[in-house]
Amino acid sequence: MTESLATHPDRLLPADPGTRSVARTLLARVQDLPIISPHGHVDAAVIEQNTPFPDPAALLVTPDHYVTRLIHASGVPLEQLQPGAGAREVWRLFCESLPLFDGTASGYWLRTQFETVFGLPGDLSADTADATFDAMTAKLAEPGFRPRELFKDFNIEVLATTDDPLDNLASHRALAADPSFHGRVLPTFRPDAYLNIAHPSWGTNVERLIETASDGGTGYRGYLTALENRRRYFVEHGAVSADHGVRTPATLKLDAAEAERLFERARSGQATAADRDVFEAHMMYQMARMSVEDGLVMTIHPGSYRNHHQPTFEAFGADTGHDIPFAVDYTEAIRPLLQDFGTAKDFHLVLFTLDETVFSRELAPLAGFYPSVYIGAPWWFLDAPDAMLRFRSAITETAGFSRSSGFIDDTRAFCSIPARHDASRRIEASFLARLVAEHRISEDRAHELIVDVVDSSPRRVFKL
Template sequence: MLQPRRRDPDRLLPVDPTTRAIARDLYLRVAEAPIVSPHGHVPVQWLAADRAFRDPAELLVTHDHYVTRLLHASGVDLPGLGVGAPADPRAVWRLLAEHWHLFAGTASGYWLEEELDTVLGIEEPLTPSSADRVYDAIAARLAEPAFRPRALFERFGIEVLATTDDPLDDLRLHDAVRASGLGGRVLPTFRPDRYLDPDTIGFRDAVDRLLAAAGRPGTFAGYLAALEERRQYFIEHGAVSADHGVEEPLTVDLDAGEAERLFAAVRSGTADERGRRVFRGHMLFQMARMSVEDGLVMTVHAGVVRNHHAPTFEAFGPDTGHDIPARTDFVHGLRPLLQRFGNSDGFHLVLFAVDETVYSRELAPLAGFYRSVHIGAPWWFLDAPDAIARFRSAVTETAGFSRGSGFIDDTRAFLSIPARHDTARRADAGFLARYVAEGRIALDAAERIADDLVGPLPKRVFKL
C-alpha cells in the first residue's frame, strides 16, 4: 500500500545542522506572518463571485503554464491539457499523473506538492494508479464551502492582494469586494501595455477606445491626458502601482513635437520598426513622469520574449507556455528615465528581471545609488529556492536587504500563493542563517531582517 505524503518540516533549509537550527528559528518567526502580495494575476472575479472552482484539472493544470509547458516539451499536446479546446478534466489529470515524475526537482512540482498537501490535505502521492482517487479527493474538497476563493483568502492569511487590470476596467468588482467585508485588501493594478506598445495586436483599436472613453482628441497630448485620467481613476479605487511588462527596458526622452509626429505615425500604422521602438521607450519614460506626479509605484517586468513559438501562438493564443527569457540592459536603457526622475522624491521604481546576469552587475548598483530604484524579487522562471538563494548572493553585498521589494508571487495559480511565500521565507531564512553562522551579521540583525522582508519592506516599497 502507498504511504501517505509527509512533508519535511525543515524542507528547503540548510543541511548543516548548526546553520539549519538558526534557519529553523528564523523561519518560525515569520512562517505564519500575513501574506502581502502587491503584484499578482489572480482574477478579481474569483473573489467577487466566490464560486467553487470547477475541477482539479482547470484549477491546477490547464491554466498553469509552468505545468503545461513542461508537459508539452515532453510530448503532450496542449489540447489534451484543455488548452485552447475543451478536454475531459479527468483525462487531463491522468496525463499529469502519468508524467508526474518529470516535475521532480522543479519549482512547479514543489508548489503542486505543497498545494496538494498543505492546502488540499491530499495525503496519497500522485501516480498513474492513484490519479483517479486523488482527483476525486480534490474534487470533493473543492465542493466544500471552506475551499471557495473567499474562504481560502481568509485561511491563507492574505493581508493585501493586488490584481492586474486593464486601464479601461470600470473596477466595479473591486468595489464589490471592498464592500463585502473580506478580511484583507484587494487592490487593482494599472497595466497599460496594450495601450503603449504599437506591436501589440489591437493597439490602434485600444488607443481609439481609450481616447473615446476619456473624451479626448486624437493628439499626443490628448492621449497622455486620457492615460493620466485613467490612472487617477485607479488611484481613487485603491490602486497603489502601475505595472509594465516589456521585452526591452528602454526609455527615450523626446520633445513634444517629435512625440506628436511619432504618435500620429504609430496610430496610423505607418511607423517603421525603429519608430515603434522609440515610441515604446518614450511611453515608458512618460509612465515614469506620471508616477512622479501621481504617486503610483512603477514596476517594470523586463526581458521576456512573448509568444516565442508563432504556430503555438496562432493556434492557442498568448500565455500558453512559450514565453522565453532574454538578455536585458537596464543601465543604458533606463538612463534617460533615471537622469530625469531617478532621485525624485516619492518616486518608487521596482525593477524585475529574468536575466540573472543583471542582478550584481546592474540592478544592485542601480538600487545602491538611485533613491527611486528597488530590486524586484526573483520572478517567473526564477521564483524558486536555488534561484532565490542566487539572487540574495548576487545583490546583498552591494545593496543589502533594504533595497529589495520583498517577495512578489506574481501568480494566477491562487492555491500556490501560500506555497510560494513559504518557499521565499524558507529560502531567505536559510540565507540569513548562513550569514549568522559565518559571523557576517549578528543574530538579532538577522531576526529584524527576516521580520522586515515579509511585511514592512513590501509595504514601504508599494506605499501600503
C-alpha cells in the first residue's frame, strides 16, 4: 500500500536525515500551538450563524480562485466552475482536474484537507468523484462539521475577517457576546473601495460614508471625519488592524487644499488616472496618520493587477482568478509615510509584496531600521513551500526573525486554514534546522525562535 503523502510525518521537512531529525523536534515544539490568523477572508456570519456548509463544491471549489484559475487555464470554461453550474458537476470537473495541482501549494492543502478533515483519500479522481461528493456531503451534514465545531477542532484562537467600513459588524458583536463561543473573531477595516477613486462604486460609497459617519461634516473634511469615526467603531468592536489592498505602495502628503481639490474633482467625475494615483497615495498617508492616532495596525497588500481579463471581470466579477502580480518599488514609494510616522510610538506597519525581489533588496532593510516596519509573510502566489523558504533566506540575514509578521493564511477557504498553518510551521522548522545543522544557531535557540515565529510574532505585530 502506498504511504499517504498528505499525512506523511516528514512532509515538507528536509531530505537530509540529520537536518530532518532536528526539524522534527522543532516541529513538535509548535505543532499543537493554537492558530493565530490575523488576516483572512472568512465571513464572520459563517461562524456566528453556524449553518452547515452547503456542499463540497461550494466549500472547496467555487469560492477559491486558487483552484478555479488553474482548472480554467487547462481549458475549462469558467462558467462551468460557478455555483449555478451544479454542485455535483463542478465537483466532477474538480476531481478530473486534481492532477493539475501536483507540485502546487493548492494541491498540498487540498490533499491535506481531504485526509485530515474529511477522512478521504488524498488522490481523488474522475472515477471517485460521485462517491467522494456523497461522502463529503454526508460529513457536512454531521453536527461535528458545523463551522463552530470545526473552529474548535482546528484549534483556532484568533481569526480576523476583512470587512467593509460601513459594515455594522453584527456577527462580530454576537460572537463576542456569546458565552458558548471561546474563540476570537476580529473585524478588519478594509477601506479600498472608499479610497480608490477608480473603483466603480467610489462615488456612491463616499456619499454613504459621509451621510452615515461624518458628524454633519461635508466635503473632504467630512470624508476624513467619517473614516476616522468608522475606524473607531471597528476598534470598539475588537479590530486590531486596517488592511489596504492598493495598486502600488505609493504614499504622498498633500496639503489640505490640494487634497480637497482632488476629492471634489473625483466626486464630479472629472478625475484622471493620474489623479487617482495621487489621491490614493495621499490617502495611504492619511491612513497611517489615523493608525498612529487610533492604534490600528496598518497592513499594505500592493502589486496586483486586478481583473486582468476584462471579459471575465464583466461576466463573473472580481476575485475570479485573473489578478496578476507586477513589480513594485517600496523604498521611494513608502518614504513620505515613513518620514513622518516611521518612528512613531506604537505604530505598526506590515508590508506585504507579490514581488519577492523586494524581500532582501527593500523590505528587510526597511524593517531593519524603522521600529514601525514589519515584513509581511509570503502572500497569495508566494504562500507556497519553496517561496516561504526563499522568504526566510531573503530577509533573515538582514532583519533577523523578529521583524516578520508571522504566517498569514489570507484565505476564504475555511477548511484549508489548518493545512496552511501546518505547512508554514513545517517550513519554519526546516529553515531553522538548516541553521542548526550548519552551526549558525544552537538547537536550544532554534526552539525559542520557532515559538516566537509561529506564536509570539503574530501576537506582537498585530497587538494581540
